[in-house]
Amino acid sequence: MIFKQFRYEPLNQASYLVGCPKAKEAFIIDPIEGLGADFYVLEAADLGLAITGVFETHVHADYVSCARELAEMNGCPHYLHENAPTTYPYTSFKDGDVFTVGQVDMTCLFTPGHTPEHTSYLITDKSRSDEPWAVLTGDCLFVGDVGRPDLLVGDQALDVMDEGERAQTQFTTIRDILFALPEHVEVYPNHYGGSLCGGVNMSGKNSSTIYYENKYNLAMQKADAAEFAEFVRDTAKPLPDDYEKIKSYNLGLLEKEELKGAGV
Amino acid sequence: MTPAEVRAAQQEGAAVLDLRTPHPFAAEHLEGALSVQFNRADLVDRVELVFPEDLPMIMHGEPEAIGKVAAKLLSDAGFNVLGHLEGGLKAWKEEGLPVVQLPTLDVDELKDRMGEFTVVDARDPFEFKYGHVPGSGILSWTEAWYEADKAEDDPPIAVICGDEIRSVLVASILVRKGKKAELVTGGMVDWVERDYPIEKGMG
Numbered sequence: 296m297i298f299k300q301f302r303y304e305p306l307n308q309a310s311y312l313v314g315c316p317k318a319k320e321a322f323i324i325d326p327i328e329g330l331g332a333d334f335y336v337l338e339a340a341d342l343g344l345a346i347t348g349v350f351e352t353h354v355h356a357d358y359v360s361c362a363r364e365l366a367e368m369n370g371c372p373h374y375l376h377e378n379a380p381t382t383y384p385y386t387s388f389k390d391g392d393v394f395t396v397g398q399v400d401m402t403c404l405f406t407p408g409h410t411p412e413h414t415s416y417l418i419t420d421k422s423r424s425d426e427p428w429a430v431l432t433g434d435c436l437f438v439g440d441v442g443r444p445d446l447l448v449g450d451q452a453l454d455v456m457d458e459g460e461r462a463q464t465q466f467t468t469i470r471d472i473l474f475a476l477p478e479h480v481e482v483y484p485n486h487y488g489g490s491l492c493g494g495v496n497m498s499g500k501n502s503s504t505i506y507y508e509n510k511y512n513l514a515m516q517k518a519d520a521a522e523f524a525e526f527v528r529d530t531a532k533p534l535p536d537d538y539e540k541i542k543s544y545n546l547g548l549l550e551k552e553e554l555k556g557a558g559v
Numbered sequence: 560m561t562p563a564e565v566r567a568a569q570q571e572g573a574a575v576l577d578l579r580t581p582h583p584f585a586a587e588h589l590e591g592a593l594s595v596q597f598n599r600a601d602l603v604d605r606v607e608l609v610f611p612e613d614l615p616m617i618m619h620g621e622p623e624a625i626g627k628v629a630a631k632l633l634s635d636a637g638f639n640v641l642g643h644l645e646g647g648l649k650a651w652k653e654e655g656l657p658v659v660q661l662p663t664l665d666v667d668e669l670k671d672r673m674g675e676f677t678v679v680d681a682r683d684p685f686e687f688k689y690g691h692v693p694g695s696g697i698l699s700w701t702e703a704w705y706e707a708d709k710a711e712d713d714p715p716i717a718v719i720c721g722d723e724i725r726s727v728l729v730a731s732i733l734v735r736k737g738k739k740a741e742l743v744t745g746g747m748v749d750w751v752e753r754d755y756p757i758e759k760g761m762g
Contacts, residue, residue, distance in 0.1 A: 319580040333624040341598040341627050343724070345580050368622040 296399045296419035297321065297342055298429070300483060300501060303329045306358050307490035309501060310335075311431055311483065313418055314344045315397020322348040322361040322396050323486050324416060324431055328359035329559050332368055335361075348394060350374045350401075352433025352485055353413040355382060356447075357492050357535040359559050376405060378412035382547035388414075398422040406472055408465025409434040409442035409492075415473065417480075429481040430505070436469050437484045439498035441514045443531055444524075447542075462524035469515060476504035494530035560642040562654040565589070566640055569687070573615040574735075576606070578625050579720045581723040585730070585742055587648065589619060590657040591735055594727040595667040597625050603626040606736050608701045609728065618643035639660070647718065661730055662741040666749040669717055676717035682685035684761070692719060692750060698733075707736040715739035722746045 297314040306329060314321030323335050323343035339346050349366040354375070363383065366373035372386035376392070379385065388394075390405035402417040416431040434442035444461035473482075481504055486492045488499035496513050508515065514530070517523040535541070537557035543549040544557075560568070569575060569591055577588050579598035587592070595606060597620060599634050611615075616638060620626030634640040652658060654744065663666065669692070678695035687697045698706060699718030700720070707729075711715060716733055720726035723746055733740035751757070 319582060333622075336622050336624050337599065337628060340578070340620075341600065343596060343598065345578060345583060347620075368624075 296418075296422065296428075296478065297470075298418070299338070299342070299417075300336070301330060301334075302487075302501065303327050303358075305329060307486055307488040308358055309483065309485055309487060312339060312342070312344075313396065313399060313401060313416075314339070314342065315328075315422075316343070316405075317422075318345060318397025319343055319397050320345050321502050322346070322350055322394065322401060323362075324350045325352055325433070326361045326365050328361040332361045332365040335365055336368065345369070345415060346398065347371050348374060350394075350416065351379075352415065352431065352435075353410040354379055354429065354542065354545050355434075356487075356545070357486075357490070358537045359541055359554065359557070360545050376403070376412040376414045378407075379391045380404060380412070380546065382472040390414075392400045402427075404430070404472055406433070406435040408461055408468045410447060410528050417476070420482065426477060427480050429483055430476060431475065431483050431485075432473065433485045436473050436482060436506070436508060436512070437486060437493045437497050438482065438500050439512060440493040440496045441465055441469060441492065441512070441527060441528075442492055443527065445531070445534075451522050458528075462527050463520035465527070466515075466517070466520040466523040474505060474509045474515070476505050478509065480505045482508055490534040491532045494527060494532060561645055562651045562656055564642075565600075565619075565644050565651075566654075566656055568615065568617060571615075571643055573617055574610070575617045575619050576629070577731075578602075578618060578629050580581075581727040582744075583621070584727055585661040585663050585744075587658050587660060588731075589644075589648075589651060590659045591732065592619060593735060594661075594729075594731040596724050597629055599628065600634065602629060603632055603638075606633060606638065607636070610704055612637065615639045615641050617641050623647055642705050654685060661727070661734065663744050664717060664718055664741055665744050666746075666753060667754065669743050670717070670753075674713070675714050677711055677714055679716050679718050679729070679733075679740075681718050681720040681725040682747075683727065688759065688761055690751075690757040690759055691693050691747075693756050695719070695758075696761055698729055699759075700729050703729040703732045707732050707738065708718060710738055711722065712738040712740065715741060717741050719743040719750070720746050730762040 311324040377387035575592040577592040609760040718730040
């Protein structure tokens with residue numbers, strides 16, 4: 296397996312390449328416009344890999360995505376969970392679907408809370424073992440913190456819950472789905488450090504493990520979903536600048552020119 | 560360069576360097592193209608080892624960004640780069656210009672059909688010496704451009720290397736020089752993994 300994390304420091308954002316040296320193919324997860332589609336094309340080519348799939352954990356509200364452009368450039372699918380309320384077409388998947396790149400399996404774990412379509416990706420390198428090795432947790436679980444539940448724009452039709460209910464969903468999702476994974480599994484989030492997608496306890500460290508977060512993630516030490524929701528609200532950072540605009544662009548409701556540089 | 564401009568330059572002797580990975584190249588490429596897998600770290604060094612500096616070259620990358628970057632890297636290094644193919648394979652085919660395949664076989668097929676091929680190893684001599692397919696000869700990737708004319712292609716040549724990157728390069732050079740050649744996918748890595756016989760020494 297070839298596994299690479301790309302860090303875009305201005306927004307404390309992490310995107311990923313998961314590939315197989317034998318198949319010479321790779322998936323890109325959560326690509327960001329700040330780095331740009333050409334960046335991922337050249338990084339993959341440097342590793343001798345062709346991009347055959349572009350995935351997103353969810354429709355982002357704090358940064359401009361380049362997933363559509365990257366998929367189009369490579370003539371490959373742009374994958375999102377079937378709940379994603381975009382105005383443009385994408386290739387949808389369901390909870391439990393498995394995508395394979397050479398000897399690597401990527402299993403979709405539906406992890407709603409931050410958004411109604413949020414999905415984490417469980418990575419298994421079958422050239423080493425049938426046990427999963429890592430999970431890309433998007434904006435569900437961060438290192439030291441959790442994704443905030445109050446950045447929804449434009450997808451109210453699907454989301455019947457209020458902010459508090461979404462926070463409670465986030466709690467049960469993390470407890471019942473992510474913390475049910477083997478404890479050795481490494482955690483790779485979509486954000487770290489100062490990112491505004493989580494709270495004040497987000498670590499600058501760019502990876503963790505299920506064991507460590509289960510034991511030391513402050514929000515997840517709360518006794519129940521209600522206490523968790525209150526803690527998340529109390530420790531939230533300010534809302535990201537222009538998040539409504541950014542989310543609207545990522546949903547396909549705005550053209551790129553209308554962004555006027557927001558979220559890049 | 561437009562597909563028509565690329566084709567015209569090819570007919571004047573220019574070489575198209577196909578920068579993609581080996582499998583897409585084998586599946587479909589511009590007639591006459593040479594497979595030189597891209598990366599920014601050592602593309603220039605590899606091209607320098609394989610081709611004469613005055614060879615007029617055209618880049619073909621997918622997506623196009625790769626072709627542009629390669630053209631810049633190589634012209635900055637002094638190579639005679641004419642440009643890159645705009646619109647890629649899609650535009651080329653829309654113009655009705657010729658595409659061809661490079662036949663492939665895996666190591667199991669090679670083992671079963673040994674007598675039907677002239678097996679040629681594209682690696683460096685020290686690797687060949689350490690262990691190669693019994694009965695194979697060496698046409699090292701750095702010599703291939705200059706020595707390919709002398710290669711015997713009856714029976715057709717099956718080209719192997721460690722993986723596939725140098726074998727596909729050598730196979731594409733052989734085809735360009737009018738020889739019958741096929742690519743062994745999986746290379747020596749798969750051959751050794753299956754515990755197939757190995758011959759040591761320079762053969």
